[in-house]
Amino acid sequence: MENYLGLIIAVENYTDPKMPKVKFANNDAEKFKKCLVDLGCDSANLELLKDSNPTKTTIENKVKKIARAARIQDTIILYYAGHGFNENGKNTISGVDTELDSIEPTTIPITKIISSFEQSESKRVVVFLDCCHSGIEFDDIERSPLTDFSTDDLKYEYKNAEHLMVFASCKSDEKSQADVKRNHGVWSYFLIQALQGKVKDIYDKNLLFSTKLQKYLKDSTFKRVKFITPEKKNQTPVKYGKETDDKFIVADLTKLFEARKIEASSKGFKLKEAIFSYSEEDYVRKLPGFESGHKVPKKIDHYHESWIQKISKDLIQDELDEVTELLRQILKLKLKDFQETTIEDGYGQLSTLHFDYIVGVTQSKNSADEYVLNRSIENFKNSEIIGSDKFNKAFNEDFDTLTLKLNNDIDIEELIDHIEEIDDRDLIDVQYSTSDLSKCRVEVSGFEGSINFEVDEIQIKVNKCTSPKLLVESFQQVYKELGSSGYKKLIQ
Numbered sequence: 209m210e211n212y213l214g215l216i217i218a219v220e221n222y223t224d225p226k227m228p229k230v231k232f233a234n235n236d237a238e239k240f241k242k243c244l245v246d247l248g249c250d251s252a253n254l255e256l257l258k259d260s261n262p263t264k265t266t267i268e269n270k271v272k273k274i275a276r277a278a279r280i281q282d283t284i285i286l287y288y289a290g291h292g293f294n295e296n297g298k299n300t301i302s303g304v305d306t307e308l309d310s311i312e313p314t315t316i317p318i319t320k321i322i323s324s325f326e327q328s329e330s331k332r333v334v335v336f337l338d339c340c341h342s343g344i345e346f347d348d349i350e351r352s353p354l355t356d357f358s359t360d361d362l363k364y365e366y367k368n369a370e371h372l373m374v375f376a377s378c379k380s381d382e383k384s385q386a387d388v389k390r391n392h393g394v395w396s397y398f399l400i401q402a403l404q405g406k407v408k409d410i411y412d413k414n415l416l417f418s419t420k421l422q423k424y425l426k427d428s429t430f431k432r433v434k435f436i437t438p439e440k441k442n443q444t445p446v447k448y449g450k451e452t453d454d455k456f457i458v459a460d461l462t463k464l465f466e467a468r469k470i471e472a473s474s475k476g477f478k479l480k481e482a483i484f485s486y487s488e489e490d491y492v493r494k495l496p497g498f499e500s501g502h503k504v505p506k507k508i509d510h511y512h513e514s515w516i517q518k519i520s521k522d523l524i525q526d527e528l529d530e531v532t533e534l535l536r537q538i539l540k541l542k543l544k545d546f547q548e549t550t551i552e553d554g555y556g557q558l559s560t561l562h563f564d565y566i567v568g569v570t571q572s573k574n575s576a577d578e579y580v581l582n583r584s585i586e587n588f589k590n591s592e593i594i595g596s597d598k599f600n601k602a603f604n605e606d607f608d609t610l611t612l613k614l615n616n617d618i619d620i621e622e623l624i625d626h627i628e629e630i631d632d633r634d635l636i637d638v639q640y641s642t643s644d645l646s647k648c649r650v651e652v653s654g655f656e657g658s659i660n661f662e663v664d665e666i667q668i669k670v671n672k673c674t675s676p677k678l679l680v681e682s683f684q685q686v687y688k689e690l691g692s693s694g695y696k697k698l699i700q
Contacts (some may be wrong), residue, residue, distance in 0.1 A: 211282045212249040213274050213330075216241050217267060218258040219290030219304050226308040231386040233289035234258050236396040237653040240287050243403040243582050249461040252540070259495065262290075265302040267316055271324050278330035285334045286321065289396060292339030301339065331371045334458060338384055338396045359673060373418050373449035373456050375425070377398075382443050385433045394436070396447055398428040405461050405468070414465050418456040422447040481613040482591070484676045485584040486606060489572055492579050496522035505576045513571035516579050517554025523581070526557035527567045531558060538602040562599075563588045583607075583675070600675040610679040611667045614670035620661060621645050655686055 218237035219547055220230050237258055245251050271286075278284055291302045293311050300315035309315045318337075320613035325333045373620035375574055377384040387394045401407055410420045425445045433443040449456065454505040493504055497519030528549060535541045545561040556567040572578035583606065593599050620640075627638040627650065640648040647662045659669035668683045 210278075212244060212253060213240070213278050213282050213285070214244055214249065214254040214285040215270050215274055215288045216254060216256045216263050217290065217301075218256075219302055219306075220258070221261050221370065222291075222306070223303070223305050224307050227291065227302075227306065230290050231388075232391050232393060232396075235391050236289045236393050237287060237399075238395070239392070239400050240336075240403075243400055244285070245592055246464055246596065247403065249253065249587065250593065252596065252598055252628040260304060262303050263305045264314055264316055264650065267301075267303055268320075271321050273327040275324040278325075278328040280329045280331055282330045282334040283334065283348060284328065284330045285336075286325075287336045287338075287340045288395060292337065301337070303335055307654050309544065318455075319640060321376075322539050326372070333372045335372070337374065337406075338393045338399075348518050355700075367488075373458065374447065375409060375422065376417075376446050377429070378443045379446055383441070385437065385441065385443055387432065387436060389436075389455040394432050394443065395425060395429045398425050398432075403461075404607070405464050411461060414460060416459040416461060418449070421458050421509075439486065457572065480615045482588065482594070482680075483584055483586040483613070484603075484607040484671060484679060485582065485609045487580055487582045489575075489578050489580050490578055492516055492571075494644040495519050495579065498528070508571060508576045516555070516571050517569055519555055520579065521551060524551055524554075524567050524569065528556050528558045531565050534602050535560065539598050559587075562590055562593045572642055594676050594680060600677045604675050606671045607676060608671070608673045609667060609669045609680060610676075610683055612683075614664050614666065617663050618661055618666075620648055620663060623661060624648055652686055655682075657682070 216237050218230075218233040220233035222229075237256060241251075241254055241256050244254055249326040255274070257270065262552050266320065274284060281654050285611075292307070293300045293302065295315065298312075299318045300311070301318060301321075302315050305314060309496045316507040318335075322333065336522050339385065348515075377393065386392070387397055392400070399421075399637060402410060402416060402424055407409070407424055410416065410424050412420070422445065426462045429443055429445050434440050472622055492498060493502075494517070499519075502519070505516065528551070532546065532549075535546075539562075541560060546558070547561065548557075550557040550559075554569045558565040566582075566584045566586065570580050570582070572580050585603070624638055624640055624645070627636055630636055635653045637651045638648050639651070646661065650661065651657045652659070656672075657668060660667040660669070666678070666683075668686065670679065670682055674682075
């Protein structure tokens with residue numbers, strides 16, 4: 209689900225004490241956002257407003273921001289969980305600062321929101337409205353504005369919109385119910401299930417079309433509400449928008465399903481840590497700390513390595529400063545996102561909210577007058593960032609090695625024996641030393657690189673520096689290809 213710009217709004221508690229709480233709105237919105245991230249959407253492109261944040265002004269400003277940023281290839285998505293109104297013939301949604309005694313000036317017309325989106329370059333807009341949850345505590349007079357939210361008006365207003373699809377949780381004369389046992393709005397729960405790929409027979413070649421989504425939401429919501437309400441209430445989800453041959457694509461679940469296949473195929477293959485790295489060598493005399501009067505090392509030993517590390521501090525400082533600025537510009541990290549910076553002789557570490565960037569300098573083991581600069585990203589706090597477009601833009605051509613640290617050990621000897629039993633050794637070959645069977649090297653025909661196995665790690669190295677995402681994809685592809693040989697079971 210690439211190129212999605214999302215605004216996700218949850219208004220659970222209002223500042224006006226006359227406004228009732230919207231049960232589970234925050235949970236609905238948080239899980240909805242996670243769905244989009246799992247589908248491949250860059251979390252940096254998703255704005256979640258909850259708690260005190262979704263004021264009327266903030267919602268309006270965020271809508272304008274997304275509309276300005278959207279390009280023709282982008283899909284705009286809006287999710288709203290809160291109270292809806294129909295005031296003076298206008299359907300509106302509420303902000304945390306909405307006042308029951310002053311509805312019109314303190315709510316946002318849906319037509320205004322969608323009009324902003326339609327004026328953008330985007331040709332695809334998807335809106336999800338879960339308005340008016342159960343648990344309303346208004347008296348008979350105050351209850352009426354909420355029940356007047358008119359789905360018929362929405363349908364009329366957007367009947368000719370070819371690139372717009374609106375899903376709403378209930379009809380005009382109904383209430384959107386909450387499910388206490390599931391901690392969700394009923395309709396939102398089933399919407400999330402659909403986006404998580406957990407529903408049978410509603411996907412066409414990994415695509416979720418609007419017609420099948422709506423049928424599932426309508427059937428499931430109606431049955432569940434009848435079951436959980438003593439009064440056997442009705443809740444009938446509705447859909448608006450013009451579709452071409454009923455083929456409006458709501459979501460592409462390809463990445464999600466592929467990830468699950470990989471996960472299933474590698475069940476028991478437990479990952480402890482992933483490290484992206486690259487090493488390069490250069491002459492010691494080129495180090496910024498190498499001054500006139502210094503002598504180029506002629507021996508490879510601990511003394512000279514310590515000296516090289518001592519004069520490498522400026523190089524490490526410059527490296528970390530450059531990365532810091534890169535992360536500020538591309539990932540939009542703020543000061544609070546940089547947790548700690550450590551610089552010692554031959555070592556530097558930049559710790560961020562998402563990962564650690566580490567730089568190390570050692571003396572070359574091959575030539576006394578050269579040093580080795582090692583760069584790595586490791587200690588990921590959130591693995592989702594590895595697939596982020598911005599993260600990979602920042603480190604587009606920086607790494608050639610992916611190291612996977614394992615929790616469970618690999619039987620290297622059994623792995624070697626198995627590969628050597630394969631008939632077509634031109635496709636898969638294994639290299640090892642009989643004096644050290646704790647590791648081996650596997651080469652696969654057509655793959656420009658190698659895979660090194662040790663007891664507790666797998667290392668894949670490619671011949672050209674690339675991005676972290678492409679390194680992961682290279683590993684997944686090789687792992688998938690080798691799976692046909694049956695050796696994956698040995699890893700497991």
